[in-house]
Amino acid sequence: MxxxxxxxxxxxxxxxxxxxxxxxxxxxxxxxxxxxxxxxxxxxxxxxxxxxxxxxxxxxxxxxxxxxxxxxxxxxxxxxxxxxxxxxxxxxxxxxxxxxxxxxxxxxxxxxxxxxxxxxxxxxxxxxxxxxxxxxxxxxxxxxxxxxxxxxxxxxxxxxxxxxxxxxxxxxxxxxxxxxxxxxxxxxxxxxxxxxxxxxxxxxxxxxxxxxxxxxxxxxxxxxxxxxxxxxxxxxxxxxxxxxxxxxxxxxxxxRQKEREKYHTPITMPVGEIAQQDTALPSTTLGYTAIDFFNEHSNMQGLPIVDHDRPVGLLMKGKFFANLATRYGIAVYMNRPIATLMDHDPLIVDYHTPLELVSKSALSRKDDDIYDYILVTRDEKYFGTLTVKMLLEKTTQLELNRAKHANPLTGLPGNVLIEDALNNVIRENAPYAVLYFDLDNFKPYNDTYGFDNGDKVLCFTAELIKTQLNRLDYPDSFLGHIGGDDFIAIIRRGDVPQLCQQLIREFDHKIPRYYSQEDRHKGGITAKNRHGFEEEYPLLSLSIAVVTNRHRQFSTVCALSETASQLKRKCKLDWRSCYCIE
Missing domain, CATH: 3.20.20.450 (EAL domain)
Structure with a gap:
């Protein structure tokens, strides 16, 4: 028919x-x-x-x-x-x-x-x-x-x-x-x-x-x-x-990952989230196969070399073709394994390594290698690749996003992003903990030592929390600055008591540096209270109110905040640094 x-x-x-x-x-x-x-x-x-x-x-x-x-x-x-x-x-x-x-x-x-x-x-x-x-x-x-x-x-x-x-x-x-x-x-x-x-x-x-x-x-x-x-x-x-x-x-x-990127900074974003899952070839691949690969994948400038799921080298297109262009290059390398030409020591990073650290490592390479691909592993197995261009573009994007809604003093996300982050974590309906940080007796300190020293204490506190979140490995964590001496962190998994104890230990150890020798020796300051009368105040302490969804679900940010306020009042009954978990 x-x-x-x-x-x-x-x-x-x-x-x-x-x-x-x-x-x-x-x-x-x-x-x-x-x-x-x-x-x-x-x-x-x-x-x-x-x-x-x-x-x-x-x-x-x-x-x-x-x-x-x-x-x-x-x-x-x-x-x-x-x-x-x-x-x-x-x-x-x-x-x-x-x-x-x-x-x-x-x-x-x-x-x-x-x-x-x-x-x-x-x-x-x-x-x-x-x-x-x-x-x-x-x-x-x-x-x-x-x-x-x-x-x-x-x-x-x-x-x-x-x-x-x-x-x-x-x-x-x-x-x-x-x-x-x-x-x-x-x-x-x-x-x-x-x-x-x-x-x-x-x-x-x-x-x-x-x-x-x-x-x-x-x-x-x-x-x-x-x-x-x-x-x-x-x-x-x-x-x-x-x-x-x-x-x-x-x-x-x-x-959800896209939403989390709103709150990422170059020091908190896992580099694996922007990695490309490029094709890889084994080290036994012959030279002519590598040529065919680059001709078929014209957009790829590098070829990850992977044996048994583990990255063992990198073949950059420019360097490979430069070797082929030498007098006997074609004859020597066409039918030999690419292991003879590959870089045996490329930059390899773990999926969870922060973007900022990878950028520093990439830019510290030798001039000839500075634009080579970066290989990414996950659980010790090959995951994907990164280029320096991708690192710079994402870093710039994150910095611009942060600058839009950041607290001008600490550079941390401000209230717009904080509310978005809380809404998202409530919507996800997965385990989480919200930590509210408050400096006790900050106003008397600020009145006595001045705004400049007060700002230094706030920046120290922000840096302390950020450092501990990174050091203790809390993936997908969020840290924001509500304003004044109030901070907030959201973590999705991890040991909350351990984090609180470490923060309090570090805070109490370092906060005396922000006092005069006399006040350190005295253990506090004399300042006027809100009624105009002089009163003795101890050194600054850190109160941490922790609200979780372990025992009950919160449907709104308002409901979660009300619970946190009640918990903060309970924390402040103790004049020392302390934490309370709801």
């Missing part, structure tokens, strides 16, 4: 297979709608959609085929488009067809009691639009009836930017070629960020097509792309299946 005969048989017997791929919110893993995709009969010449529609175009039967696809999609999806959207592919040339404009789609909607507002005409960019003026006039007619417009395959060619500018679509679907390996390509990331900014200014929503890996998904979420679809999320299916619980958890964790 010829392709034309097969197509005519499909049209006559309505022999299409309609499958649906979900479009997923990347912020909460909810399915917002489905794209309807058409396939020819299994095993036939026109099973693949590209062959099906190419044959229809060749024999001028696109209208008939698209109408059949549209009718089949609406019939199968009639129950789900009550509260979800249905994306229907439409060729731009069909938009101009008088038969398309006669209201056939509206008749189908009325037949299935469907709402036009939940139907999205997905205009593919794979076909050039010749007359934008009439094309946009027709689109305006449909949007006025409640339909929405999506531009498909944005970035795939033709006059993509002009299409966006002329049509002002409700949705912009990014071509999968821009999404492929976006986690490893900074140029693609920059393009997506520009498109995201464009979508914000034009009130459009971006959908990333063709997501195939967790790395791509993670990068898209961190850029801010709101919606996505692809095989990693779910393959096209004949029914409307829910997402797997594992995928929902993955999306949730990436979003």
């Amino acid at each position: 010829t392709a034309l005969m097969t197509l005519k048989s499909i049209l006559k017997h309505n022999d299409l297979r309609i499958v649906f791929q979900p479009i997923v919110s990347l912020s909460d893993a909810e399915i917002i709608g489905y794209e309807a995709l058409s396939r020819g009969p299994q095993g036939s010449l026109l099973e693949r959609p590209d062959a099906l529609f190419a044959t229809a175009a060749k024999f001028d039967l696109v209208w008939e085929l698209e109408y059949l696809c549209r009718a089949g999609a609406l019939e199968k999806a009639k129950d789900i488009i009550v509260d979800k959207m249905l994306f229907i592919n439409v060729d731009p040339n069909i938009i101009n067809d008088p038969r398309f404009q006669k209201g056939h789609t509206r008749e189908l909607l009325q037949k299935f009691y469907a709402n036009a507002g939940n139907v999205i005409f997905e205009i593919t960019e794979k076909t050039a639009i010749n007359d934008y003026k009439s094309f946009c006039r027709i689109l305006d007619n449909y949007t006025s009836q409640g339909y929405k417009i999506a531009i498909d395959d944005t970035g795939s060619g033709y006059s993509g930017l002009r299409t966006l500018a002329e049509t002002r679509p409700h949705f912009i679907k990014i071509d999968m070629e821009l999404i492929r390996n976006v986690d490893k390509d900074s140029l693609k990331q920059a393009m997506l960020k520009a498109l995201y900014d464009f979508s914000i200014s034009t009130n459009s929503k971006i959908i990333a097509e063709g997501i195939e890996t967790q790395g791509e998904l993670s990068t898209l979420i961190k850029i801010g792309i709101p919606y996505g679809q692809g095989f990693f999320l779910q393959k096209p299916q004949p029914d409307f299946a829910e997402l797997s619980p594992a995928l929902k958890e993955t999306i949730g964790e990436i979003n």
Whole structure:
């Protein structure tokens, strides 16, 4: 049977297979709608959609085929488009067809009691639009009836930017070629960020097509792309299946990690959170294979060498090709293992090493090695790679984020970020402890020694808490400065009593340095109280009120703060440094 005969048989017997791929919110893993995709009969010449529609175009039967696809999609999806959207592919040339404009789609909607507002005409960019003026006039007619417009395959060619500018679509679907390996390509990331900014200014929503890996998904979420679809999320299916619980958890964790980055500083952010999970090869790999690898992965400037899951070396592209370019380089190295040329002592860091420490180590390397990749391990096994550029970009971003809402004295996150952090930890519903720090008798000290010395004490306290959080290894911890002599820390796991005891020990040992020899000897100061009478005050002490969700859950920041206030009053009954855990 010829392709034309097969197509005519499909049209006559309505022999299409309609499958649906979900479009997923990347912020909460909810399915917002489905794209309807058409396939020819299994095993036939026109099973693949590209062959099906190419044959229809060749024999001028696109209208008939698209109408059949549209009718089949609406019939199968009639129950789900009550509260979800249905994306229907439409060729731009069909938009101009008088038969398309006669209201056939509206008749189908009325037949299935469907709402036009939940139907999205997905205009593919794979076909050039010749007359934008009439094309946009027709689109305006449909949007006025409640339909929405999506531009498909944005970035795939033709006059993509002009299409966006002329049509002002409700949705912009990014071509999968821009999404492929976006986690490893900074140029693609920059393009997506520009498109995201464009979508914000034009009130459009971006959908990333063709997501195939967790790395791509993670990068898209961190850029801010709101919606996505692809095989990693779910393959096209004949029914409307829910997402797997594992995928929902993955999306949730990436979003939680993104939220935590708001509060990170270069000294608290684990370097593994920005590592790329690049392909690695064993040390026995021959030189010609390494050449093929670099030719196939033009965006990679380095090749991690890993044996039995452990990194043993690094082959930088520039150095490798420089050796090949020597007089006998090709002859000597092409058929020898790359172990003969690799760097046997690259910079290797653990996943949890703070960004700032890795930056210092990277920049202290020899000049010839300063831009070499950094290898990242997790549990002693190879995890991924970093570049100096990635380190500098993330450090700059974190510093800018911190500067926006930081306390001007200590540089710690201020009240806006503190409230965000508390809301997030309450929402996560995982074990946590919130530590409220208060300096006892700080006002009399400040009045006696002056603001300058008072500021020094506050900076000392901030640095002390930060140092202990890092030294005692509290991953994902948060430290903020509420104001004055009040600080707050949030930790998700770790030994809270040990932390409190160590902080009090260090504080009590070092705080006498901020007093005169006379006051140190006396064990306190004489200062006026709030009623104007002189009173004796002991040396500054540290009160720590600890609120956890071990025994009860808090639904709001306000409820948690009220409990903390009661606990702080209890702590202050003791004039010495102490801690109370609720």
